Amino acid sequence: MLITVRFFASYADALGRKDAQLSLGDGASVRDLLKSVSDLPGASALPANPLVAVNQVYAVAATRLNAGDEVALIPPVAGG
């Protein structure tokens, strides 16, 4: 399945892009997604286990992904 993952703030700067389309096996988890992200150019600047949101909710490494999910990598937040 194809999953679009969004990048923000320092991660978007590091990767030089705001999103990427990744091809993952059916039943893939957030862990699989992060492995795929780590192959992108510039990904060495990202931490080993960045926070991930799936459908606007914080997810864990084991969270399963489904086609159409809204996925985003979340840099350390600094609002307020």
Added chain:
Amino acid sequence: MLITVRFFASYADALGRKDAQLSLGDGASVRDLLKSVSDLPGASALPANPLVAVNQVYAVAATRLNAGDEVALIPPVAGG
């Protein structure tokens, strides 16, 4: 010595006056003042030991009074 004591809010209502001049012996304390206040008409509506301020600071029963002191009885406060 003559001491002027001020009354506020419910105490002024109970006593029907905003102040009184009391004649106290030299070296009199807040305790002596309260005894003298208790002889005023309407004083039975006051609590046995009302709060007293001397020169705008909360005082205790043993606080000594001096001629010219600014003395006031302080009903239960309800600001805010």
Added chain:
Amino acid sequence: MRASIVTHALDTDALLREVADARRGATALFVGTVRSVNEGREVTAIEYSAYESMAEREMSAVLAEAEAMNEGVVLVAEHRIGRLEVGEASIAIAAAHEHRGRALDALRYAIDEIKKRAPIWKRELYADGSESWVDPTQVAAR
């Protein structure tokens, strides 16, 4: 630090501006307003009165304590007296600090202590035409 008894409507924006400073990133404000219901009775207005000079002195002492306990915080407080209608503000306190924790701590200390210590009284006027002095010590005892 400034504490005042006033007879005009409180201007919360002015208080926020008074404590604002480019080095203080956190500002907190408390506003107390006249409630339409107190202890189950319908209130139409409150008449606030004060031993004004002592009230300003005691409010200033409270703010000084809050500033001493929270280094770098700046506070300002105003209490309005006279007749206030439902919804009108009787007290406003603003606190500012570099960080939010100190501003919020100082604000809470200030409102708690001013309510306990400032010689200010209120007479509630009820919808049924009656009125009474509010005695928080009696409410707490119930």
Added chain:
Amino acid sequence: MRASIVTHALDTDALLREVADARRGATALFVGTVRSVNEGREVTAIEYSAYESMAEREMSAVLAEAEAMNEGVVLVAEHRIGRLEVGEASIAIAAAHEHRGRALDALRYAIDEIKKRAPIWKRELYADGSESWVDPTQVAAR
């Protein structure tokens, strides 16, 4: 309860009015503004950005939690994004309740949790011409 990401200047008076009600006698407000100095560096401006839809969702979740923990409290929060100059407000939260303790508790919970959880970022622009993303996890680790 309402939480919004906005691109215009925050209007704290409007937030206070939004939570006001004749039965709620205690209103508390928190305002965060851009500081001129952070971690010892002179700041000229901050660029805030957000994952806007999720930030509004997460801010709303925080306010709902604060309202659940403090029955009867009403909260509203706005976070501004874009370029903000020193002294401009980036976040404002208002809380109102019948009693002050609940309003202040809810306000503190809201600002603490929104800072921890809302996907919002800031890039500080310094007086020396440099700039950097702020990472509070790194500051805390020092």
